[in-house]
Amino acid sequence: MSAPVFVSRDPLDSAFWSERFEQQFMPWDRAGVPQHLQQFVARFVAAADTPLATLIPGCGLGHEVAFLADAGWEVCAIDFSAVAVAQARAGLGCWAERVVEADFFTFVPPFRAQLIYERAFLCALPRSMWPQVIERYAALLPAGGLLAGFFFFDANPKGPPFGADPAQLAALLAPHFERIDDQVVTDSVAAFAGRERWQVWQRR
Numbered sequence: 001m002s003a004p005v006f007v008s009r010d011p012l013d014s015a016f017w018s019e020r021f022e023q024q025f026m027p028w029d030r031a032g033v034p035q036h037l038q039q040f041v042a043r044f045v046a047a048a049d050t051p052l053a054t055l056i057p058g059c060g061l062g063h064e065v066a067f068l069a070d071a072g073w074e075v076c077a078i079d080f081s082a083v084a085v086a087q088a089r090a091g092l093g094c095w096a097e098r099v100v101e102a103d104f105f106t107f108v109p110p111f112r113a114q115l116i117y118e119r120a121f122l123c124a125l126p127r128s129m130w131p132q133v134i135e136r137y138a139a140l141l142p143a144g145g146l147l148a149g150f151f152f153f154d155a156n157p158k159g160p161p162f163g164a165d166p167a168q169l170a171a172l173l174a175p176h177f178e179r180i181d182d183q184v185v186t187d188s189v190a191a192f193a194g195r196e197r198w199q200v201w202q203r204r
C-alpha cells in the first residue's frame with residue numbers, strides 16, 4: 001500500500017484534518033471508549049450522582065458520544081472538519097445529531113457545560129494556541145466544572161501531536177483550574193503510548 005500524500009500542512013486549517021479523515025489516516029483514533037472515561041462515568045453511576053452536561057471539542061469520530069449519551073449524559077461534540085463530522089455521524093446512529101460542525105473558538109454550546117472532555121484536541125494544536133484553548137475552556141465552564149481527559153506529554157517540538165511539558169501545562173492551567181486527579185494510562189493507542197496521562201482539572 002502506498003503512503004498517504006497530504007497537501008495541507010497546517011493543523012489550524014480544517015482541510016488538514018479532513019484530508020486525513022478522507023484517507024483514513026488517523027493514528028490518534030482510539031476506535032472505542034478509553035478505560036479511564038468508562039471508570040469516570042461508572043463512579044457517577046455508582047454514586048447515583050447527576051450526569052454532567054458534556055462538551056467534546058475536536059471530537060473526530062466521536063466514539064465517546066454514544067457511550068455518554070447511552071449512559072444518560074447530555075453531550076454535544078464538535079469538530080471543524082466537515083469530513084470528521086460526516087464520518088462521526090455515520091457511525092453514531094441515533095446519536096448522530098449530537099455531533100456539530102463548529103470551531104471550538106467561536107462555538108456556543110446549547111447548554112452550560114459541566115464537563116469538557118479532552119482527548120487529542122489540545123495536542124492537535126500548536127503550543128502557541130494553548131493559552132487560547134485554556135482561556136476558552138475556562139470561559140465555558142462554571143466554577144466547580146470539570147476538564148477531564150487525556151493529556152499528552154512529550155518534548156518533540158514537531159507535531160501534531162504536540163506534547164506538553166508537565167510543569168508548563170500545569171502553569172497554563174493553574175490560574176483557572178486545580179488538578180484533582182492524575183493517573184497513568186495503560187490502554188493508549190501507539191501514537192500516545194507511555195506519554196499520556198488521565199487528568200481531571202476542576203474550574204476554580
Ligand SMILES: C[S@@+](CC[C@H](N)C(=O)[O-])C[C@H]1O[C@@H](n2cnc3c(N)ncnc32)[C@H](O)[C@@H]1O
Pocket residue numbers: 011012014017018028029030057058059060061062078079080081084102103104105119120121124
Ligand atoms: C487528533 S484529532 C482527535 C479527534 C478525537 N478527539 C479523538 O480522540 O479521536 C483532532 C481533532 O480536532 C479537530 N479540531 C482541530 N481544531 C479544531 C477547532 N478549532 N475546532 C473544532 N475542531 C477542531 C480536528 O478536525 C480533529 O478532528
